[in-house]
Amino acid sequence: MQVKERTKRKSLKAVSDEQIKAEYAEFILENEHPCIMAKTIFAMDQFTLKTYDDFGSMETSARLLKDLKDYIEAYDFESNDFKTFLAVFPNSPEYSEICFEELLWKQLGNIHKLDNEPWDPAVSDNPNDENFSFSIGGKAFYVVGLHPNSSRKARQSPYTTLTFNLHWQFEKLRDMGTYQKVRDRIRDRDIALQGSINPMLEDFGNNSEAKQYSGRKVDKEWKCPFH
Numbered sequence: 001m002q003v004k005e006r007t008k009r010k011s012l013k014a015v016s017d018e019q020i021k022a023e024y025a026e027f028i029l030e031n032e033h034p035c036i037m038a039k040t041i042f043a044m045d046q047f048t049l050k051t052y053d054d055f056g057s058m059e060t061s062a063r064l065l066k067d068l069k070d071y072i073e074a075y076d077f078e079s080n081d082f083k084t085f086l087a088v089f090p091n092s093p094e095y096s097e098i099c100f101e102e103l104l105w106k107q108l109g110n111i112h113k114l115d116n117e118p119w120d121p122a123v124s125d126n127p128n129d130e131n132f133s134f135s136i137g138g139k140a141f142y143v144v145g146l147h148p149n150s151s152r153k154a155r156q157s158p159y160t161t162l163t164f165n166l167h168w169q170f171e172k173l174r175d176m177g178t179y180q181k182v183r184d185r186i187r188d189r190d191i192a193l194q195g196s197i198n199p200m201l202e203d204f205g206n207n208s209e210a211k212q213y214s215g216r217k218v219d220k221e222w223k224c225p226f227h
Contacts, residue, residue, distance in 0.1 A: 015090045021049055023158045024086070034154050034189035037182060041084050049086040055160055056103040061110035068111075068164060069137040077168065080176070085164040092160040094148050101214035104145045104162065105225035108134060108213075112226070123167060127210040127224035133167050134213075140167035145214045153194050155215040 123133035146157035
């Protein structure tokens with residue numbers, strides 16, 4: 001896959017993980033970010049943040065896969081606490097939406113090539129299927145791509161970022177009977193922030209969530225780069 005579209009490259013700079021965490025806490029907590037789950041996770045410091053170079057590369061995929069498997073192993077599935085994993089690429093250039101989408105799927109595809117665990121049987125491995133969710137280390141994840149040039153304000157993060165949310169967490173919300181309430185509050189806040197909800201957002205099981213990962217608005221003819 002060739003990535004052709006890019007905007008200007010950021011100058012390389014040494015940014016500590018603590019500084020990056022502070023920037024993301026400001027992005028989520030001190031602005032009108034619509035995702036109340038993200039606000040809760042950051043307010044309670046229930047997240048893992050790791051930094052990487054070379055977005056999309058096989059070398060980065062190997063590191064990311066190991067870190068995500070460690071994250072899964074340490075996760076307490078008996079708890080009601082929700083956590084998220086952020087993979088941040090602080091020295092990436094500022095990508096166009098199309099370029100970011102291509103690299104996102106290249107990164108996920110490379111992770112899958114290296115992953116020796118079977119696909120989570122709770123979800124489909126077909127990105128055209130309405131029950132698709134990306135599987136890593138045998139667990140389904142809902143992936144959210146963020147970058148400075150996203151057309152959605154809620155995804156205009158300080159740096160190129162992939163967030164990995166265990167699909168189990170959404171099922172837990174359903175079991176608790178709070179999923180629809182949380183979903184509706186997030187959508188109302190998104191409308192207040194940007195005047196509309198993300199047109200790609202649909203509930204799991206209504207359409208493939210693959211269309212949601214990059215944040216770019218795609219049409220009915222869009223084909224997922226991952227197979």
